[in-house]
Amino acid sequence: MRNGPVHVIDDDESVRDSLAFLLEGMNLTVLTYPSATMFLEQRPWGLGGCIVSDVRMPDITGIDLLRILKERGVTLPVIIITGNADVPLAVEAMKVGAQDFLEKPFHDEVLLAAIQTALGESAGVQRLSTDVIDINERLQTLTGREHEVLGCLVDGLPNKGIAIKLGISPRTVEVHRAHLMTKMKAASLSHLIRMVLLTETSLMHTPPPPKC
Incomplete structure (x- = not known):
């Protein structure tokens, strides 16, 4: 054993x-x-x-x-x-x-x-535990606004939709999106969303990013 x-x-x-x-x-x-x-x-x-x-x-x-x-x-x-x-x-x-x-x-x-x-x-x-721990630790490095943008991306909103929802410019959305992609070490938007869904569907209890 x-x-x-x-x-x-x-x-x-x-x-x-x-x-x-x-x-x-x-x-x-x-x-x-x-x-x-x-x-x-x-x-x-x-x-x-x-x-x-x-x-x-x-x-x-x-x-x-x-x-x-x-x-x-x-x-x-x-x-x-x-x-x-x-x-x-x-x-x-x-x-x-x-x-x-x-x-x-x-x-x-x-x-x-x-x-x-x-x-x-x-x-x-x-293995699942280690993966989710790494993702959660990356999530903790995001700012509040980056969390909001991430939540909107997971909900499927485009940059313009996020800008309207959050009351910011599309350019500002692009900047936040680029920063969170770097912090999350995401190679693409689909990779980013898969990581977030992994934390939501696993047995972990770290709260997912807030919904947009």
């Missing part, structure tokens, strides 16, 4: 070490992080795999991490580890997007089974 690394996020060093020892003994690649902040800073989701995270951490909690990953369009499966008193938080985590949660203490076999399931799902969606 080797489909990418297991990203272990826990502020307790002993927990990180014990999980790494267990999982590496099963021939899995393990990457550990002392905080969700460090995980987000390193941006390792392009490596694939799955995430095993504690629910209670001092900087960014497991719940907050799930929300941030959802906003960024990251679809790596997340397994939340929780204590007895944290079961309500674990249920909330499932609603936010966690694939599973494990209540401490849990048997090694239970964790390994959950990871095996997560890695199987990750292998199937990782």
